[in-house]
Amino acid sequence: MDTKLKIRNIETRISFRIISIFSNTEADNFIHFLKKEYDSYIFGGLIKDFVFGNDGIHRDIDIVVNEVDEKFKNYIAKYKFFENQFGGFKIFIGNFEFDIWDFNKTWAVKKYPLLSFTTIPEYLPYTSFFNITAVLFSLKDDKLIYNSEFTKFLEDKVLSIVLEDNPFPELCIIKTYEYIKKYDLKLSKKLINYFIKNYSIKRDKLNYIQKKHYSEIKFPQDELDDFYYRLISKSRKNMISSKKKRNYQLELPLFY
Known part of the structure; x- marks a missing residue:
């Protein structure tokens, strides 16, 4: 399977999994809220597992949003949650845990302030330590956003570094x-x-x-x-x- 087909296959499976695991749950309402109000992207372990064919149910989901404002804080007030030391929110909804990260409070933006003038798709894949995680899934568009390091990994399965600077x-x-x-x-x-x-x-x-x-x-x-x-x-x-x-x-x- 060529790289483009692999990527499309991953996109389809993630879209289907999001619909199937969240359907008729309170977590589904939360996902729809994020899709409607924010530029929101899944990243991290969930996508990595789908790359390797692990389509099981994922209970812990990482999402980065373009901002965490008062509307967001008011919405999550009905859930059990806590704010971590890095400015992110861990939110417990049913059997799921969502780690929500504010784009403007990410480590990379704090370390490199000029990144704050870019968009999430433009910068986030390039701040991943590993090439295997240099990819996002857009909740609004149901598609993967990635860089050449990620596509190279799909082709040769060689684990490498994208951004060496890491806390x-x-x-x-x-x-x-x-x-x-x-x-x-x-x-x-x-x-x-x-x-x-x-x-x-x-x-x-x-x-x-x-x-x-x-x-x-x-x-x-x-x-x-x-x-x-x-x-x-x-x-x-x-x-x-x-x-x-x-x-x-x-x-x-x-x-x-």
């Missing part, structure tokens, strides 16, 4: 390991170098970030250490082979 490198390390282990991916040379460079610096924070993000330690320290040392070994072997072959393979398969 949580320790989480990027954990996510790298999780993705390649779960989805049997290859790593780009850029991501390999990032992992090796940051691992020893952030090693002591890896258990903490897992507990905070997953509410458990999914990957024991010795398992991560073993992966780190194997990564170094493979990287060195490829450096040696690169001296013998000019156009050596930059992407390393790590799980067989």
